[in-house]
Amino acid sequence: MIVNLNINNQERQVEIKPAERLIDVLRREGFFSVKEGCRKGNCGACVVLLDGSPVNSCLIFAARCEGRRIETAESLGSTENLHPLQKAFLDEGAIQCGYCTPGMLLSAKGLLNENPHPAEDDIKKALDGNLCRCTGYVKIIKAVQKAAEAIGKTR
């Protein structure tokens, strides 16, 4: 079957199998920032934004995303022009192996879309579905605070 997906602001017609998961379709289409950790909704490595809100792409059928807007970490910025979240993650040392990072960035972006001035607790809640086995979270939370400030200054 064919689905119409808006992936990172580009309309695409994609051939899928009826019960295919969104994560498999995105990776087949070349969006390798979308990672698979647990395939059970536990780790958050597969998080993408669906119409602006974070969801686990390992637990959603691609067919359900017909006509919807999907954002992966590829949409955030480029090496020359980093998104404030990406820059803050680098500056704060919030990345080690990097496996969790795309999901973290998108959960954080989902939060900042709704709440540009989050308190520390809001950040913790928003990232409750993203596990990081390397960093210990402190630097990640700091990075999100820093990015929120940076985005606030450019508004």
Added chain:
Amino acid sequence: MPASLDAARRHLKAGNGGYVLIGGGTGFTFSAPKYIRGIIDLSKAGLDYITNAGDGIHIGAAAPLGTLLKNPLLKKYCGGVIGESVLTIATTPLRNLITVGGNAVQVFIWSSLPVLFLALDAQFVTIGGRRRIFKADEFFKSQPRRQMGEEAILKEIILPRQKPSSAAAFLKFSKTETDFALLNIAVYVSIARNKCHETRIALGAATPLPIRLTAAEEALKGEVLTEDNIALAAGAGADMVNYLKDMRVLDGYKKQAAPALIRRCIQMAVERAKAKSKA
């Protein structure tokens, strides 16, 4: 992907038992049905509403949990108990997928909303099945799918109108915030002339399906809500349960922990109801 409830019903009938409904689709992680020929996705069937009607708040079965957290009607309902319980379910990205209907129709031992719905005396409106309306006590007597019938669709859940001086509380007890519950407790209480007028107390994660702690309810009804009375009632409620074994804790642990947790949850609801009657 049916665009209306009627269309969903037609598809389900045409599938002759081979099609399965999905709300958020996250339940498949735990129990994928064996023989499915097709999936009927309810996300575009117009069942994601939350409205206030004469008899209470109607929540469409396909409303994702994340939308419940943002709804101003639900934020005020029974002292904010809806948000309190929804936030105990899984994680932020999962709550954007899991639907209120999916959480209610397929009861897992850790399920939160069935426990809350028992305490709130919610009603369940179905179409295409044996009956149209179920009270929570009937709905959760066995797996709701069995009560509804194979061809039924849950349309909406009705939270009854709030009475003055009433409130509710929800408490999840688990090792970490996002872990599955060791115990889930929900309490509804209404106060009249400083005494307990009405109460419903429900316990989950102790038995395969959530149950009402009728012994605790009876011990409180008509009584002044003192700390001692609440503690006695909590003990009586905890005593009536046959706790299932849980590999995460020692045998007997839940039985020992339950009285204190039930007491704490009753106290939370009582404090909220008292604050409301003063306001």
